[in-house]
Amino acid sequence: MANPGLRQAPPVESSSWLRLLPPATRFVFRGPAAAHAAAGTVFGLRLPTTPCRASMRPARAALWLGPDEHLLMAPAEDLGALRSAFASGLRDIPHSLVDVSHRQGALELRGPDAAWLLTAGCPLDLDPAAFPVGMCTRTVFAKTEIVLWRTAAEAFHVEVWRSFTAYLVGMLQEVARELPQ
Amino acid sequence: MLVIDCPYCGPRPELEFSYGGQAHIARPANPATVETSDWAAFLYLRSNTRGLHAERWRHVRGCARFFNALRDTTTDKFIATYRTGEPAPAIDSRGDR
Numbered sequence: 598m599a600n601p602g603l604r605q606a607p608p609v610e611s612s613s614w615l616r617l618l619p620p621a622t623r624f625v626f627r628g629p630a631a632a633h634a635a636a637g638t639v640f641g642l643r644l645p646t647t648p649c650r651a652s653m654r655p656a657r658a659a660l661w662l663g664p665d666e667h668l669l670m671a672p673a674e675d676l677g678a679l680r681s682a683f684a685s686g687l688r689d690i691p692h693s694l695v696d697v698s699h700r701q702g703a704l705e706l707r708g709p710d711a712a713w714l715l716t717a718g719c720p721l722d723l724d725p726a727a728f729p730v731g732m733c734t735r736t737v738f739a740k741t742e743i744v745l746w747r748t749a750a751e752a753f754h755v756e757v758w759r760s761f762t763a764y765l766v767g768m769l770q771e772v773a774r775e776l777p778q
Numbered sequence: 779m780l781v782i783d784c785p786y787c788g789p790r791p792e793l794e795f796s797y798g799g800q801a802h803i804a805r806p807a808n809p810a811t812v813e814t815s816d817w818a819a820f821l822y823l824r825s826n827t828r829g830l831h832a833e834r835w836r837h838v839r840g841c842a843r844f845f846n847a848l849r850d851t852t853t854d855k856f857i858a859t860y861r862t863g864e865p866a867p868a869i870d871s872r873g874d875r
């Protein structure tokens with residue numbers, strides 16, 4: 598039995614532009630196109646087939662990570678129900694479903710400076726024309742890997758592996774010292 | 779920063795990618811019947827091209843997929859990228875077909 602204390606998210610000091618998002622259910626789903634449709638039915642949300650795009654509805658989000666790889670997110674309390682629903686709904690369809698709920702956590706960056714803060718460590722063009730609302734991708738921030746998802750014109754959802762959270766937040770807070778007080 | 783055109787994600791910064799060696803090297807279907815010298819060649823012998831080189835790249839910090847690229851080793855220019863399993867495009871270093 599894993600020590601639940603070890604699975605606590607590291608403390609993050611909230612600010613006007615940064616907050617730690619609550620724990621969530623996360624699955625990495627991999628499989629051929631035939632499995633996408635079945636997984637979408639079980640999950641209650643179609644998996645996006647357009648590269649680097651997310652689909653969402655209340656309590657569900659599906660992020661395209663690769664041509665046969667999606668990140669599925671739901672509220673933490675849905676974990677058990679979803680796990681058994683996938684097990685029965687995809688019994689005869691080859692696929693891979695990995696529970697990564699505790700591997701990574703999520704931050705939200707919000708406000709007029711959110712994109713500017715991210716560009717300090719992320720090499721992508723975050724102009725809304727190049728990185729519109731609904732776009733998501735795995736990428737890097739400084740020396741850590743992140744999944745970046747623009748949820749609104751001035752809001753980003755950032756997935757980061759648990760042990761890299763303190764590094765990522767520290768870097769962002771360092772960058773934020775440049776902001777006018 | 780060098781921009782590489784991922785066949786899945788589109789143009790992305792070089793630091794999201796990792797190099798995977800020369801492309802289009804097929805593993806012998808039945809290694810047990812391969813002569814030792816041929817096996818050594820499969821494992822270790824690679825061309826050291828000056829000019830256009832077909833090589834494997836992986837968009838490891840993006841879609842994580844392997845793909846192939848034609849790169850000019852003298853200029854570091856990527857002439858073309860294409861998906862694994864597709865033949866190398868017939869093209870020269872200027873990008874002319």
Ligand SMILES: [Zn+2]
Nearest residue numbers: 784787837841
């Ligand atoms: Zn890619």
